[in-house]
Amino acid sequence: MSVKNSFKTFNPFKNSYNEVKYIPDTITEIEKKVILATEAAKILSKKSYADISNFLLEIKSRMISNKEQIKEVYLSETGLEKSRFEVEFKRTIYQLSHFSDFILSENWENKHETVEHFNGKKLTKKKVGLGPILVLGASNFPLAYSTIGGDSVAALSAKCPVILKAHPYHTGTSLEVYKSIYTAINNCGLPRGTFTHVIDSGHENATFLTQHEEIKGIGFTGSQTGGEAIINLVKSRRDEVPVFAEMGSLNPVFILDLKKTSIAYLAESLAHSVCNDRGQFCTKPGAIFIPNNVIGNMLSIELKNNIIQYKTGPMLHPSLRENFETKTSSIKNIIGDLLVFESEKKAEFHVSNKVVIIAENEFNKVELLRKEIFGPYTTIVMYENDPINNLDLFDGQLTCSIFSEKINEEIQKEPIYHLAIQKAGRIVVNDVPTGVSVSKNMHHGGPYPASSDSRFTAVGSDSIYRFLRDVTIQQYLN
Template sequence: MQIKGEMIIGRQAVQGKEGTVKAVDPSLNAQIEPAFGLASASELERACALAWTAFDQYRELPLERRAKFLETIADRIMDLGPALIERAMQETGLPQARLEGERGRTCNQLRLFAKVVRDGRFLTATLDSALPDRQPAPRPDLRLRKIGLGPVAVFGASNFPLAFSVAGGDTASALAAGCPVVVKAHSAHLGTSELVAKAVQKAAIECDMPEGVFSMLIGAGQTIGQNLVAHPHIKAVGFTGSRSGGIALMKTAAARPEPIPVYAEMSSINPVFMLEGALQSNARLPQAFADSLTLGAGQFCTNPGLLLAIDSPALDKFIEGAKAAIEAKNPATMLTPGIHQAYTSGVAKLAAIEGVSLVAQGATTGMTCGAVAALYSTDAANFLAKPDLEGEIFGPCSLLIRCRNEAELVQVAEHVEGQLTAAVHATAADIATARKLLPTLERKAGRILFNGFGTGVEVAHAMVHGGPFPSTSDSRSTSVGASAIDRFLRPVCYQDVPAELLAPELSNDNPLNIARVVNGDLAWNA
């Protein structure tokens, strides 16, 4: 499929007229053809109007049709073949194997949500029968189901050009919930976005979906992005990016005459607690840490940006091993020149803070946009006293906090902000300390893992990829896993509604054969 510099508005491919922009090859710091037209206010208006018109029709389609649509999107993405991977490699500097894996994850997400839709449990269908003879007052017939919030604005992420972008998890879960989607493509991978958007459009036409079920716009975040969030037809937002970007969207959404929820994944340094038994017994821990730190040039939101341990000879040995492992790491191309500049600036600021010392640095070369891995160290007292040490550095840089004792380790755990993940490396000998940490980590993180690192987010029913602020804007939600659909749903209660007007999931005979709660009991055939 030829890339033409187009965006998608319903069933049309459109060349924006508000100026142009080109993608950049970060390995060369050079622009890539073609030029992409930027959306105008009228084009944004048309995309939102189409989405709003499509909403009521789309959300009431049979569940099987909605599920088939999601599966067809996955099929059409796979049909793009090597062309998609080649363009994504050029726009991101990411290797072929990584992008092929991400394409698989993207399609698996779509198929997971197709299963969720068919299963029907997401509807939370609940029936409470009328009790006309109840005293002192009768109970009416009450029935509950969840419906989609309305059209959702989705912002493509810089670090996942497929899995968190045009047809990524936010789009898949919103479509699964019955919500049309208007995507704002990320400027770092415009060609990749066009290819995927046209695959979604093709699937929508093939499955005879309402025209406005999907659109993709191209434009600056400060204009198109903010105007998209402010549009009255948009009823929720999915965002993955910086804390400043997420907060800006939150403010716009809150200032609307009708405020809407923003599900923003923003900032996380993902603390890793290395307890004494693990430091003594796990000889592979230094290499495993270095591998996690540098995976994808450190451009994962679950990157291990903070290490914590109690001073001991075992910690000293870990530091020696980590130093050797990091120094052996070659630089890797970062996603954009801007991200590379921000990384180098962030590392320089960290290095200049009093009480911070360099432990190890990766190999340096003249690579354009190459990220050099780094590990710094400070003590707990300095960390607790200087808020600047808590800032996320997006890239392969981590800070080791040396604690004097267990009490100080727990104190630092209490101090850190909300996180996507928190990891504990422990053996049976560390259970007592781990037990003291666990309640704090439950309050601080969305995912707690033992003897591993947070990089690598499994797409599964039990996964949580969210956490307390500032890791996300709403700690009650997840952007990965089956529960991500819940962000875009709301409950509606139907009281004494005639049977002819009830949705199938609420009818007495349960034609969808889905699990329901009937008079307080879980039932499948009633």
């Protein structure tokens, strides 16, 4: 058994590595975890939804008991502040309640098993879990899209065991959360393989797991590059298993019209949406289209000022910072320094908030500006007549936002609204795209490359369908 090199996580606030050393799992160790998961799949399939619901609530209780320990590691590994920890922790335990409630709801009762009598036969259609699911911890949600984040909770709700590969930079946080899950498994008398935890400093273990024949589905949240790497690995399997990758998005915002009195509110909420937590959200608005008129120019200047005055901070980890600096430098090289505005940094290892103001025709010449730039950056595009042609050039999106002083019914008559439906998974009217509510009717996904399969969502109770298949039992009526 080859022993792998240990590694440390990084504290972005201190710009230095943490003390604790972690050792990646060996392939032998992972094989044992997969066997446990395969055994657990059979046992979980016979558990009731009430059992699973209790288990999710038990994880929630353990998380709440363990909150201070989780917080301490989270703050040392993520470069995210206490206030963000509180928001994300709350969201994470809310997701557990949301699914715990959902799988006990009348709605689910009426959906997971239905009976039809047809030509003297009884056709019972029931939903069954796909089997062991590999979840890859996301970098930008160390809790809510990692260890017991949306993918894991949806998979467990579908009675699928989870094999979680922790994000290397948040290994300590992930292990701390895993303690709560481990205790909950024991307290609920569930098999050990219900949830197993895999550590790695690189891609080797994830690669191995994507190829494993006992892995029956995969959940990923991250960049387009990362998502496509996973998708390509899955494509090389000899069988077909579903992978849901939620990837990059530009999340264009279109201000169709505006009043002078709306400027302050728009400039503030959009700047917050771009810069909050260093813009490290998959729904961060990456292009904001503003009419090139007097009021529009007032908005663009105020928005630009708000962005460059927004407090700076470190990014989640050094590679993301490097990526951000490289991409924004490329933009400068292409369009020139004059159009790029940036904030002063409080510390050398922080990133500046950056914003470009550019005319519509210039914007469309620069392909880089149509792709996600992960971090506190946006492009303000001043358009002349109708911004719809700009949207037509975009790939699939997670979100598309439309601001207008008109009433909802009028907005829904706009051609750009209809095009947005073709392009995006969520249309946001008069609001910023960040802040994805966890609810039944949320859709978080979209046509490629926003996600790998536009038919599924990564957020909300419907995200359970990624991990379920139907079986029909055909019998004669007794």
